[in-house]
Amino acid sequence: MPLTDNQIGALIYRSGLFMDEENFDGFMQLCASDFRYQITAYSPELGKEMIWLNLDREGMEHLLKNIPNHVRLPGSFLRNLNVYLMEPQQANGDVHVTSSLLVIHTDLEGASRLYAAGMYIDDVVLSSGSPQLKSRTVKLATRQLGPGSHVPL
Amino acid sequence: MSRSAHEWTARPRLQDDEFVSSTVYTHPGIFELEQERIKRATWKFACHESELPTRFDFRTVEHAGYPIVLVRTEEGGIRAFINSCSHRAATVVRAPRGNAEQWRCLFHAWTYDTRGRCIAMPRASGYEQAGLCKDGMGLREVKVGIKLGMIFINLNDEGSPFDEYFGDAFEILEDVMGTKELEVFHLHKTVINANWKQWFETNMEIYHEYLHFLNRNIAMSNDEFYERRWKIYPNCHGTLTPMKQRYERVKGLGRRDERTLPGLTPGEFRVVDLFPDTTILCRATVLRIDTSNAISPNQTLVEQRGLGIKGESAEDRLIRINHHNQFWGPFGRNLPEDVVAVEAVEKSNRCGASRYGIMARHDEMKSLDDALMRAFYKEWSEYMGRPASNPLGALPGETNAANR
Ligand SMILES: [Fe+2]
Numbered sequence: 001m002p003l004t005d006n007q008i009g010a011l012i013y014r015s016g017l018f019m020d021e022e023n024f025d026g027f028m029q030l031c032a033s034d035f036r037y038q039i040t041a042y043s044p045e046l047g048k049e050m051i052w053l054n055l056d057r058e059g060m061e062h063l064l065k066n067i068p069n070h071v072r073l074p075g076s077f078l079r080n081l082n083v084y085l086m087e088p089q090q091a092n093g094d095v096h097v098t099s100s101l102l103v104i105h106t107d108l109e110g111a112s113r114l115y116a117a118g119m120y121i122d123d124v125v126l127s128s129g130s131p132q133l134k135s136r137t138v139k140l141a142t143r144q145l146g147p148g149s150h151v152p153l
Numbered sequence: 154m155s156r157s158a159h160e161w162t163a164r165p166r167l168q169d170d171e172f173v174s175s176t177v178y179t180h181p182g183i184f185e186l187e188q189e190r191i192k193r194a195t196w197k198f199a200c201h202e203s204e205l206p207t208r209f210d211f212r213t214v215e216h217a218g219y220p221i222v223l224v225r226t227e228e229g230g231i232r233a234f235i236n237s238c239s240h241r242a243a244t245v246v247r248a249p250r251g252n253a254e255q256w257r258c259l260f261h262a263w264t265y266d267t268r269g270r271c272i273a274m275p276r277a278s279g280y281e282q283a284g285l286c287k288d289g290m291g292l293r294e295v296k297v298g299i300k301l302g303m304i305f306i307n308l309n310d311e312g313s314p315f316d317e318y319f320g321d322a323f324e325i326l327e328d329v330m331g332t333k334e335l336e337v338f339h340l341h342k343t344v345i346n347a348n349w350k351q352w353f354e355t356n357m358e359i360y361h362e363y364l365h366f367l368n369r370n371i372a373m374s375n376d377e378f379y380e381r382r383w384k385i386y387p388n389c390h391g392t393l394t395p396m397k398q399r400y401e402r403v404k405g406l407g408r409r410d411e412r413t414l415p416g417l418t419p420g421e422f423r424v425v426d427l428f429p430d431t432t433i434l435c436r437a438t439v440l441r442i443d444t445s446n447a448i449s450p451n452q453t454l455v456e457q458r459g460l461g462i463k464g465e466s467a468e469d470r471l472i473r474i475n476h477h478n479q480f481w482g483p484f485g486r487n488l489p490e491d492v493v494a495v496e497a498v499e500k501s502n503r504c505g506a507s508r509y510g511i512m513a514r515h516d517e518m519k520s521l522d523d524a525l526m527r528a529f530y531k532e533w534s535e536y537m538g539r540p541a542s543n544p545l546g547a548l549p550g551e552t553n554a555a556n557r
Contacts, residue, residue: 039484043340045212045249046204050339051474053484062405069366071490144343147492148483 002088003095003131008124009083011131012099016079022151024064031057032125032132039153041140052140053152063152072150075107077115079153094134097122101138103153116142116153162508164543170527171513173541175502177530178348178510183537183544184450191429191536192217193308196318198431198444199223199233202302203336203463209252209267215446215454221295221306222246222256224267231299233306234269234292245292269294301330303433303442313388322390325423328416329435338474339459341483347495348502349430349447350533352455355491356424356432356443357391357525360514364494367479367486371398371406372422381520389428389532391525398422398436406479409437412469414462426525428532439477451499457481457488 011030018027028035037060039053055063085098098121105115118140125134138153165172177183197216200223204212211224213236220236222245238245243260246253255272257264264273269292280286296307298315300323305315312318323330345352355361362368362378372378381394397420400406410419414435417423423435431444439459446454459477461470480487501507512530516522530541537544 045340045342046337047250048338051471051478052339052341052482053478054471054475059405066366066403066405066486070486071364071366071493073489073493143341145341145483146343146345147496148341148343148485148489150484150486150489152484 002093003124003126005086007131008086008095008097011124011133012083012097012120012122013081015133015136016081016101019151019153020076020078022067024067028057028061028064030133031060032127032134033057035060035133036135037152038136039138039140041143043143060152067150070150073105073147075105077149077151077153078104078106078112080104081120093126095124095131097124101153115149116140116145118142118153165509165511167511167513169540169542170531171523172509172511173530174509174543174545175505175507176545177533177541178351178499178502179450179505180545181450184447186537187533188217188447190538191533192447193219194312194536195309195429196298196305196307196312196315196427198427198442199304199306201335201337201442201458201460202231202299202304203334203460204250205231207252209254210250211246211253211256211267212250213246213248216306217308217446219308220244223297223304223306226267231297231304232267232269233295233297233304234265235295235308236292238263239271239290239292240274263290265292301326302335303330318388319390319427320387322386322388322392322425322427325392325395326425326433326435329414329423329440330433332415334463335440335460336463337458337460338470339477339482340457342454342456343483344448344452344454345492345496346451347453347492347499348450349445349453350529351495351498352445352453352491353426353430353432353529354526355495356426356434357529358512358523359393360521360523361491361494364490365487366490367403367406370402371400372396374402375399379520382518383520383522383524385525385528389525389528391426391528393424393520395421395423400437409476411438412472413437414440428529436476436480439473441477441481451503455492 015030035057037055041050043050080102081099083099087096101118101120103116104112106112118138121137123134124131199214200212205225208225208227211222213222221233222236223233226232236244236246238258240263243258245256245258255264255266262275266272271287271290298305362373377396381396383393385391400409417437420437425433434441442458444456461473478485512523512526514523518524534540
């Protein structure tokens, strides 16, 4: 049975929620065994696409597991997502999903500001009855990221 | 024991070069003077040659508040100019990069060639009465020096010549950067809430490696880490004995035995600091050039580049990019920690909640010695004509405000 739009939307939105809550185990459970994650941004200075993070499933797990060991930007992120397109791929039944992403940072004083704007470009597969993320590319429009972030977007 | 207000405000019982007044980071007058006497008077890393590979390629950058355009000339050299129209000051070249044989100002169409000559002004006859013509209206040229693919500029025509200014400071980079052509694959520019010197200090002292989870594990866990020695060159450039770092000690980092840059052994780390604000760091397989532009006393535009080998396979490049991103870049594990730390320092300094910064570690020039920072502030004091330990004592028209 093909994936329904509702199932796919729920997957994308839940992935954002889990990241906001820093429920990294929950996030990884939404990902396929061959999951790949990338953050990219285009540099007008270099005229090139830059890769700012490129991880397979294992790499992503190591990175998430080590987050508590790092000194990082205090506060929290809130991801605002809007699923724009769900495009079934004829060849393999995957669904190519395009969503807009706004990441809002709230500091410890309670001040919120826009941290990053971009798109999620996801490939979703059906795996034992439920949809999973096969790959996620975060295409950033924002290039000035202040201190940067230990937590993926 | 805690300190009373009197004790806390008092000059530390240290040698003059073992501390700095926090006002070196916060005072607007000091900031302006630094821009004039240091930033606009010394050689500054502008960009890498790979950013403008073809003739008539240009790049625009900013330096000490001035817009600068750099261009690859018809003959293959590099020229630089203040990127401001001789007529009414509009920025002439507005794109970050491109290729053009002429630059036309958007405002009144005065046009310049890549030698900085003004080659056209519409209806030029209107200037005849005033005795003004194209000949005297060229762009202000800026001196250029190139070393190991790195392009430096200097706004001071009378400053020390390029080779004399840097001397042997590049000696441990000759093999790394001079054997194969390198290429920039990463550029992150971002504004941090800290003074430009605080940022540079994170590259001049490694006592702060306690801050970094990765460095504690891959570097500080080796005796070799503590035994390295600082070497300080004339004009206050500095370097530390290279060391091997053990990437395999943090799960997920992998090893750095293969694809090392020319001259580097597996896991080898090298660092070179160039006065006043540029650092080159090598982590076995990948190289970073770090520089900054001061925006205000408490705002700094940091600019970080990652470099690999030009023409390498896509597979090799991706591995290098991954290695770069483990530590550096906005989603690296190390650089965000440095920013969080210096922003915490700035927060105290901002309104005088801290009066002095201590740089009094002595360790026979070994890695945890503050020697390079002391040398930096000695050099700074000479350029500025006032001691970093009490810089306001001598500002014209001001009383000693160190105890404000
Ligand atoms: Fe650091």
